[in-house]
Amino acid sequence: MPAYRLQTLLEMRERAEEAAKQAFSEAMRFFHDQKEILETMRSDLTRRQQERKEKVLAYRTSVLSRAVSSNAFEQIERFEQRLRDEEAKLELEIGAQEGNVERARQRMEQRRMEMAEAAKEKKAIEKHKEQWVKQVRYERQMREELLQEEIGNTLHLQKQRGGR
Numbered sequence: 001m002p003a004y005r006l007q008t009l010l011e012m013r014e015r016a017e018e019a020a021k022q023a024f025s026e027a028m029r030f031f032h033d034q035k036e037i038l039e040t041m042r043s044d045l046t047r048r049q050q051e052r053k054e055k056v057l058a059y060r061t062s063v064l065s066r067a068v069s070s071n072a073f074e075q076i077e078r079f080e081q082r083l084r085d086e087e088a089k090l091e092l093e094i095g096a097q098e099g100n101v102e103r104a105r106q107r108m109e110q111r112r113m114e115m116a117e118a119a120k121e122k123k124a125i126e127k128h129k130e131q132w133v134k135q136v137r138y139e140r141q142m143r144e145e146l147l148q149e150e151i152g153n154t155l156h157l158q159k160q161r162g163g164r
Contacts, residue, residue, distance in 0.1 A: 001136055004129055013122040020118040024111040031104040038097045045090050052083040 004010070059079050063072045 001133075001140075004132060006125060006128065006132075010122070010125045010129060013118070013125050017115070017118040017122045020111070020115040024108070024115045027104070027108040027111040031101070031108045034097070034101045034104045038094065038101050041090065041094045041097055045087060045094060048083075048087055048090065052080070052087065055083065056080045 056076065056079065060076050063075055
């Protein structure tokens with residue numbers, strides 16, 4: 001059988017498909033890592049909010065047990081505000097991380113489309129090769145049949161000439 005003239009292209013498409021699969025895999029892994037970071041940050045925020053309530057209550061009890069003054073209430077408010085500021089900072093970080101997750105999701109979807117396109121292009125070349133193989137086999141069979149027919153005709157003619 002003759003060499004398939006587009007074999008190099010087929011091999012290039014196969015490599016491109018493998019590279020696209022690898023890129024998709026990496027993008028998917030990155031997306032899941034970013035999502036996990038976001039979930040960790042959210043659970044940290046929830047934990048901090050709960051701890052703030054507990055700390056403020058404990059601080060309030062501690063300050064009020066020592067002495068009741070307007071200064072004590074200001075101390076409690078400052079303490080609680082500092083904890084709220086830390087939570088607000090974490091909420092901003094969560095917002096930024098949500099953006100990271102969305103960009104990672106978009107990149108993953110882009111890589112998925114590239115992988116599908118690479119698979120489609122490879123499949124087209126494979127289909128072409130299948131058709132080419134069928135055509136080569138058909139042509140070979142036709143040549144063999146023609147050769148067999150010529151051999152048969154030659155033998156028949158030799159019998160007719162030899163029989164006279």
